[in-house]
Amino acid sequence: MGDETKDTSNQSADKGSSTEKSDAGQPDIPETKELTAGASEGGESKRPSQPEAVGAQPQAPPSAEEAGAAKPSPPTAAAEKPAPPKAAPAAGHKPAPPPKKGPTVTVDITAGDALIDRIRERFGEAVTEAVATLGQQIIRVKKESLIELCNFLHDDQEALFDMCTDLTAVHWPDRAGQEFDVVILLYSVPKNRRLRVKVSLADGEACPSVTAIWAGANWMEREVFDMFGMRFEGHPDLRRILLPADWPGHPLRKEYPIEYRDNEWTDKHIEYREIDYDTSLIDVKYAQRR
């Protein structure tokens, strides 16, 4: 998927923390200057009573940004992204200008990252994309393999993604057949590493639920259902969570306008009554009370 030479800046970031199992200290990564802030500290957070270890770490966010800024990919790489961003959907309130594509910061992950290689080896064609944006790794997987992949990421001794940090969705109305991206942000406490898993879905298609693997995804999936109208197969309790049960529409879809949408619901539920303000009466009562 694209140019193999231009992506050295970001993908080496997480190599160290994934390969070494024993301890933190200094991960044996050859290119230290290209480390990102993301996953560089190994298992340091797990070690008790090590207050001053942080100051010794050479890599800081600025170095990652320098590395990223030094080698920005040419804008043509934006076209390779299977998710061509469009500025606006067909919504009346937004003028929908032609999308101006700036320089992209997304590069493909090629061979070299141990975990990504393992995933590719194991899942083959099911992993349709593996990229890094500003040092943050993203893999896109086919819907059929999502649960298998999540189980693998949760249980595998080199992955150990035991926490589902966040689960959300993005609506791309212009992408026919895959209007929705479900984005699962994973974090591994033992490995101190993040990974993002994406699934593309068509409008109306149900997503397999990951609540059986990460119980914390329960409310996140409910919120996605609430905001995007996407169903999750296997979710134990799929109801609206933030909006009322009979709310019309799903607000975070791009065709949903931002203004004047609560009138319908309010008219139905809130009774307006004419109140005859007899000010003299109020004054009398107020005076009496005093």
Added chain:
Amino acid sequence: MQDQQLAKGQETLFDAEEMVLNMGPQHPSTHGVLRVILKLDGETVVGLDCDIGFLHRGVEKIGEHDTYAMITPYWDRLDYVAAVSNDLCYVEGVEKMLQVEVPKRAEYLRVILTELQRIASHLLWLGTHAMDIGAVTVLLYCFREREEILKIFEDFIGARLTAHAFRIGGLWWDTYPEFEPRVRDFLKILPGRVDEYETLLNANRIWLQRTVGIGILPAEEAINLSLTGPLLRGSGVKYDVRKAQPYSAYSDFNFEIPIGENGDTYDRYLVRMEEIKQSAVIIEQALDGLPEGPVMAKVPKIIKPPVGEIYHSIEGPKGELGVYMVSDGTGKPYRMRIRPPSYINLQSLKRMAIGHLVADVVALIGTIDIVLGEVDR
């Protein structure tokens, strides 16, 4: 499990039927407008459901329609007792996308303000939590110190609650001359005051009875429930974003991450008290090493991050506060997702409350430390 048994019609305590009790939305111990629907067997909770969303304002939707700079004030209003921390998360997320390097002085000032905010947030939590359980005095003591912090904010930023000092690229203003001595004065009095709270609570028999052994969460379960912040650390997991994946200038400072052992409400209290002390340690170091220089980086007037996406998270007072943003190269985010720690931590209420008494639910809502402005967004 108990839930299902009841549904099958098995006998309950005293052969009574289970009862459904509504807590909230206007209940003082729910810290806002949280409605908790309890299913009770006698006084024991056998089922629980949270009804949230009363304060939903659609911040994520608003975010898609505003420019990057316009969104920042909305973040103040998420967790409205920790506005500074919220801003830090968003502002750093955008800076990461733009690959802007913030001046060192701005980063240090950000750390100082954020840690002050953490102390203020924890003090508010301690006061209200203790008051929920019955120790009204603590609230008055906590608000005394919180007031000092709010005064510092007011003189620096101009607001007490929705303090909005951070801009994309740095800070809007530099500090005023008395800022540093005032913060130092506050740090001088703080340890003594924290001792006062601990005198009031640590060995207080009522406090111990209401908190020890209540809402125990084992470490694996806490991780599986995506809990972060003091809730997770109280269970003994040493995960703090400030250490694990340092942002801003946190890698420059030495501090410890307190963790609990038993994962109960009392341990979470101890963790938060220790965090107050550690925050003071960080502020002291930041003041000592505060560099001179500008507080604002060169940022274009019209902010257009490159096409791509970012997830950036900070350690907020309530837990890991994150922002996931997708940029399409225009001046407005294509999608802005807030990872609200209160919302995700609130999930654990059901897990913790079942089997406990109704009165313990009040303690458990307190220990999660929710702010409904962030839960509902």
